[in-house]
Amino acid sequence: MGQGTLLQKIGQLLGVGVVAGVLVAALALPAFGGIGITARNVATGFLNMPSELETPPPPQRSIIYDVEGGVIAEIYDQNRELVALEDMSPIMQEAIISIEDSRFYEHGGIDITGTFRAALRTISGSTQGGSSLTQQYVKNVLIESATSQAAQEEARETTLSRKVRELRYAIALEQRMTKDEILEGYLNIAYFGDGAYGAESAAQHFFSVESSELTLPQAATLAGLVRYPELYNPRLNPEQAQERRDVVLDRMVDTGAITKEEAAEAKTVELDLDVTTPSNGCVPSDQPFFCDYVLQEIEKGEEFGDSETERARWLRTAGLQIHTTLDPDMQEAGQKAVDKWVPRENESRKVAAEIFLEPGTGAIRVMAQSRNYGPDESRIGETSINFATNADRGGSSGFQAGSTFKAITLAAALDEGLPFRTSFTSGSTITVTGQRSCTGDPLASWTLSNSSESGGAATHNMISGTKGSVNTYFAQLQKRVGLCDVIKMAENLGATRADGQSYDNPRTNGNNSFTLGSEETSPLNVAGAYATFASRGIYCEPQAITRIEDRQSDRTIEIEPECERRLSQETADGVNYLLQQTFKGGTASGLGIGRPVAGKTGTTDGSASAWFAGYTPNLAGAVFVGDPRGPNQHPLRNVTLGGRYYGEVFGATIPGPVWRDTMMGSIDKIDAESFASAPSRFGSTSEPAPPQRDEPDEVNASPTSDQGGVPNVVGQSQDAAVAALQAAGYQVNVSDFRIPSDQPDGSVAAVNPGAGTRLPEGAVVNVFLSNGSGGGSGDDSPGGGWDFPGRGDETTFFPALMD
Template sequence: MMPQKNREKKITSGDNITTTRWIKARRVLGWFTLITLLIIVGGGMLLLRFATLPAGAIMQSTEIMDSEGQVFASIQGGIDRQPVKLAEISPWLVKATVAVEDRRFYDHAGIDAQGLARAAWVDLRHMSKQQGASTITQQLARNLYLSHERTWTRKLKESWYAIRLEQAYTKDEIIELYLNQVYYGHGAYGAEAAARLYFNKAARELTLSESAMLAGIPKGPSYYSPHLHPKAADTRKRKVLQDMLETGQISAKQAQAAITQIVNVRPLPEHQERLAPYFADYVRKVAIQAIGIDEQLLEEGGLKIYTTLDRKMQQQAEEAITQGVKGGDDELQAALIAIDPRNGQIKAMVGGRNYKQNQYNRVFATTRQPGSSFKPIMYATALEDHAVTASTRFRSEPTLFYYDDNRQIYRPSNYNNRYFNDEIGMRQAIATSDNIYAVNTIMRVGPQDVIDMARKLGITAKLDAVPSLALGTFPVSPYEMATAFSVFAGEGRKADPIAITRIESHDGDLLYEAKAHSEQVLSPALAYLTTNLLESVFERGGTGHRVASMLKRPVAGKTGTTDSDAWFVGYTPELTTAVWIGYDRGRAIKSSESRRAAPIFAQFTEAALTNVLPSAFAIPNGVVNVYIDPTTNLLYSPECASASVQETFLAGTEPTETCVSNERESEQKLDSLNKGKSWWSKVRRWWGV
């Protein structure tokens, strides 16, 4: 047996051998790791130093297609770029750009580590992306070589190219490239093109105030455009001047002078005539703001945008507007939007009578009172609540209405103070647009319920719960009115309006595809009943009767007239159309001008649906038709004094009482009186006492 002391020595000797081997292995691993890192770093340095930069990206216009896949417009089809040397650019623009985009431009090597840390700290404090961290060199690299997708891969490539650019070019060369490359909106790329577009002068002639305004545009070319958003552009200019002051580029006196100086912005050149220019502008807005397509990618990425526009319907809409305003005041404006109620697709859009003169899209104007064209929304509410039915009668005469716990009085009147001075039913009230009947109805149903109905139908405009709501006194856009009436046309289904069906990259990759969304917000029976009542507008005595001969198919709709606006909103099972006529500044319209909306609707609807066979509105379950006496609106019987007429009701709300002849009615009244007399009175009558 080995002594304990010898055994301990042997164990210790073995441990030393193991430790020595482990140390050697660690040294080998360390040297291997170090050599590997040196190779990687060295390779990276060699790449950064000698790798060839790729050719700059070729910018392509984005094409907008109609529903048949044919191009009808393009976004930035011709790029306005006029490269100049740095010496030909105002020093004020150079200083303003550096101050607002990259304060440490002359200190970093392409990537600003200090700026990254500052941006990260601000984002962390606000728990959101508040600060950008791209240097001017990084922006140039992105514009030249990369897409605008927001991924880490693109960001890493951007940083690599930025460092490479800093090694290949001087700072002056980089800022020169940047100022000739950056997008300033409205098709202008580079400082020279932008200076001539906005101020009609060369880039070298720009003042401090003009330079500050120009330097602020690239952050959001649409939002900070002095043409589209002058207030936002001026606010952005002040921000640029403040940055220049903080970085020592200008004095406080210079900053104040530039702030107070009025910048004269040159009007945009006239636009070329093209199909659906207002719709094309709307598509661009939806792509950027709703879908989230990068603006510069949209301008120069060669995308293909497929839309819902029906070329034939659009041409008919433009023709109808042209004919509708012909011979009128030169300042009289018009707007039209047509939507397929079955799927929400926008088929035609005209935002004004002359796009060249004014690009404001009145389809989305939220300062227009719809007048009586709003009444169907109110009547649908009352019918749904069973507050009234088609047989409900109110007296048409001057009436005072008390509301707000009798603290307020409302005095509505009919157009030209024309009243029936008798009781009338809902169908007659809708056909003749009787205001007294409408206010009686909203007083019975409650204004808040009407607002709730409007929201269900897609109206988001501000509405107050007051009696005048029944007469359309709160502004609503033609877009919202067409959306709401499409629910009636669509058998109670609300299909979200869409203009873009899909967007593809220039390589054919799918970037976006619309997801159709519809919701049953009204019962089919209620939608049909509302439609059935609105068909009366085109019958004799109705406000749309004078255009009835122009229409060769079942149509429902409603006129609307205020002091400054004229409307017609109507539909067939295949198409809903809202037409507005008026002046941009709210000037009063003449009586002859107020009658132009209905003919525009009729001309467009019939022309747009020429190749569509006429079809009646489908009658759903839950609707009943009964014959009533038009004098009393009670169920008809042979004893009624008048001839019978057929009326439509929601099942369960039709009249249950039957009319009687005048003689029978007198006998019934006498019997009723007799029932209340005592037996002694009857005895006295028998004896003649």
Template sequence: MRSGESAPNKARALITFIGISVLSGALAAGLAIPLAGFAGISSEQVVKTVQDLPVELEVEPVAVRSRMLAADGSVIATLFEQNRVPVRLNQIAPIMKTAIIAIEDSRFYEHGALDPKGTLRAMVRNHGSGEVQQGGSSITQQYVKLSLIEKARTVAERQKATEVSYERKLTELRYAIALESRLTKNEILERYLNLVNFGDGTYGVQVAAQHYFRTTAAELTLPQAALLAGLVKNPTGYDPTNNLARAKARRDLVLRRMLELKVISVHQANLALRSPVIDPAKVRPVPNGCANSRYPFFCEYAVAQLLANPALGKTVKGREHTLKTGGLTIRTSLDPRTQAAAQASINARTKPTDSAVAAITIVQPGTGLVKAMVQSKPYGNGRNHTNYNYNVEKSYAGGYGGFQNGSTMKAFTVAAAIQAGVPLDYRINSPQRIDLSNKKFRTCSGFTRDPDYTPGNSTRGGNLTMVDATRYSTNTYFLQLSQRVGLCQIGRVASRLGMYNAQTLQPLDQVISMTLGVGYVTPLQMANAYATFAARGKYCRPLIVLSVRNKANRPLETPKSQCNQALKAGVADGVNKVLSAVMEPGGTGGRLKFGRWDLAGKTGTIQENKAVWFAGYAPNLAAAAVVADANLPYTNLMYGHTLDGRDISDPTGSGTAGPLWQTAMQGALKGLPVQRFVEPSKKIVNGDRKGLPDVTGLDRTEATNLLRKAGFDVTIANKLVASPVPTGKVAYTDPRTNSGATRGSLVTIYLSKGPSQGP
């Protein structure tokens, strides 16, 4: 009110406003604002304001919570801005409709968009107090106001939708009149009961019934309906979980109003008044978001996939809004039974207080379905908790980005060698230590070398076949094999099987030590790559989100299973044969074999034991387990690190990561049919050997030209060897002439220094 305005002027303003409203066909019932708000407003202003208002209310789709489901249909998480599940009016108990009408708008079915009696009563009371004490808004007007608030996307829009002003009330009024002209009373009541806030984070009558009473809107009783109806006026103030006494007083007020209106009997009222307001034990909070999920890390990874899906919106912000308001039903690949098996392994073999971290991912071969994803540090910000997902790449805020993978990389060298026609019994002399300084290794862009590289074995060496070298994980064998096959081919095989640097998302580096581990990779990548071997070379991109349906149960476009034959089936059969040897007695995974299953796998230990792996599979499931130091700078797991509350005494793939893999796979495979690997063909076993020209006794130039003409790559050994062949001539080649070699493979020429001198 302007300073000095007299009471008669205020009265004239009120009468003018109501008169103009009547003449314009827009009687302003429900204007629950102080009279001061009209001071100084002319009738012309009011008419102009009314005439300028839009007629139709553009109602936003009601925000509906989304659900993320596991593969079996169980709920993983609920995601919402407002916790709401809409229901039809015939799914709401009649007593609920009676209660809300009694306390909020008792003449709802008798008046139009507004109630003149209620409005004038509210105006008089508010005028007498100089402030808003009583609302006179009809249910239709309340619905309009709630809809305008729902549409607000900014703070300014929300303030405008809730401000105490005649402009807002006129806007609501015009919208309410238009709404009643095109909707029935029942349609308006249904929308209202689904939109309104019922306190404690619940929106809509269905969720409120579930939350407070563990029932449905259709099954609400009189005292329950009265409580919910009373909450609408002040959802926070009358929330029974905050203030039971205030909630009871408000509920009882609703019951007395219902009795006054004779919509319930005295007997019904007395019974309801004596009943408890709520049973606290029955209040069922609905957890919101991944942080409250049973599987928070998997949930967050699934959300990351969804936020990258343009079908949910043009922007990430828009997709997030759709995700939390669109009433989506999201079905994922997670299998609770498999997840429980993996979690049981983590629980049995680790503790959250351990200084080392452990993680396991399980994938179904031939589909890419990610069945389980677990880790030893629980989700959260507290001590011994983490928000990092140690199973996945660094493509979103929670992705840790992997660990160096050690000798699990040798499996891709095996695949590249078999693909190149190398036989499974291919022998290479593999000493305990080898000097590869300045040796050339082929890459996709040329060659690479290390001026000072003398690696050794942590296991046995000797004149080994590919099967033996894999069983023992002999480094010097695989370094020589990778030199002969070429780093480019190993890199290409790994890439086709989904391997890349999980930190940078770039291809793996083609360095001399590539076969011993390179870059940073994740349990998800390793499990899925090894699943390709199990699926006889069929690679499928990891699949987390299987389907998304909107609230109308219509499917939204989601990435489908993307599979291709990354390796020939026979090549994969050969890999399975070689990696199965790892699980046999004497192999690095020999202690991990169980049951009647065909099992294959590979250990991995990175330099200085900073991370240890075991990746392995049966024909119907593949898993990768890692134990690592996740704190920079990474340190040796043997020194100062614990797992399961004890010092780590055997920081190897077989001794530390292997048992985690074993327990998880035993549980996951339980009840599944026993399947067998396909035996590789004779061609795969024997390889595609080509005869080597005998160059013994030739000079280096002549021998090199002859071998290259036959289709081989050639290198000269750094050191001369004792031989009866004249000094400077070719003593022998590796591989030997009688062994043969695959076309394009590397042949090393050893030059003679003459016969060895005796003592």
């Protein structure tokens, strides 16, 4: 190019904003007379430009871990993992320097020759080439740190003014950072295509290796991508990628990084891709609903940032290591249990959801439901709603909890000093009058029934009333304690409404049937209340996150359990004693796990929803089964789930076995512990004589007809027993699990419900065969005196005695 042509080009540069052209002239041609004077003036202005460039770590993946360090999910806006330069393959460093900036270790941030050439190209609308690695790093930093669309566009604009800014920042950056620091920053921030940012993520994505393990052909392939990541994408355009790789290898020979022989050998190697991409978000996670709950905890947690938008960005860009409370083995057991009993894509669209907490810490060990995670609610088996939790954490507005709330009434009664012997005559149908709301207003009279007549009036105390889940007993106990006191106890124990509304509202204050669980809550809240009983009165906020390591700001946030005493130890021990009785011939018979357990079944009016809440001293769980479309409109009646037909589902029919199976898969992870004995202050633990057990509880349940009693078939052969029971009008389920008994091996050891129980025609009677080992009680009443261990068998307990 002649001098006139060169001056013409320089003249064009003089007309560009921010006098960028004169800067290039100043750098390249300082001796051109008057032009040199102008250049010096512009250069002085250039040096006075702002030069301080913040270089925060670029966005990187955040990872959610379970309690054992397993990955639950990765969350990110950009697939990037930062690594130190010393942890990158030296050949990768040589490859990127050779192809992008061979004089990187020689210049002071600006490659004069390359920059001048780039400036000339920019005049014609092209910004290809010419930039040093330092300048490229500056450009990427400006793009990644942009907090607005306008700032991003400014960082990407094809103008010389942008080039001038990059030049000024590059010169200043070289004065405060070492070359290795700049190279490390560049290799971590550069985009390598196919969604991979940084050399480490690119190595993992294209070759499934760490950047420290890259071979020469692999490193050359990656180095060739940064100029045109899409054009040279080896997954989409393998031929172009291989040609570009070979160009890089030749350039590495030119720079002396490798020999001709090494390049020639590398060129014979196929690309040999092994493409993997880390999952992003909760959808691909094996624990998607817990994952979503963790995201909600961070995005809604004011302690993590000033706004939800700010917190969401922090979550997706800061490279957080989020350590949680989820136990992978317990979670697996829970997911298998809900999927077994209520398969995800069942035609009736029912769902099972459960949560298990650690008493004394509130740590969430299990959060599972029988649904695939996804946004299309119209698809069978898919939802993005977490039915285990509350509305403010991605859950629903809740479901009526049924008789699981009777435990709250017991806590209120014992807290006020009422003894176990507190008795009422509890007929099949009663009318309760004289209750008052929390505002002191008198309530209308309330007529309620147990779910079936059982021979007229009976006297029940707390023990027999709890054991049989007697609606009419608890209605009178609630009146004795005071409706408002029971409501306050529910709030005290964390058993609040799932929609966040207070129980202290006109509708609830007039809710006579509060003790029967007519309020909508969540498994999370029910489990929290029962965990309070298990921990002998210490309530802990449910906790999903224990620690967050922020790699971007190099800080660690420790999250301690939030616990406080909500019940006296004696009151909690009293509730624990009463709730243990349900497993001993009561509504939870057959749901034992071979360890001390306590719990309560729950069924709402017309089997709209069914629940089970139970616990050991060190693990508490609540299970809900129902229909998200509306339990009252789509009740648990005449449904087939998991290949089993149910005329009606109750608390012990499905929720109980789900709880049992989850517990059985979890108890190896927890110590075997016993409950404290019943406090003496509550007096005798005897039941009234004779005890009268009621049928399954329901909110305002209606009486049902009965057809006769179960024949006594204990000691008979299986075939004879089945024939006798079928002749009596019942369906028969023979359990695969044999129990210890004095009866001969293979003969009937026990039936559930027990002999003499009056059931509707077509009801299921469960038959348990003897293993001939002795040790049986000889009692053929429901449960036969046995606390049958859960083995995942297909037993479908008849609900009339289960809830």
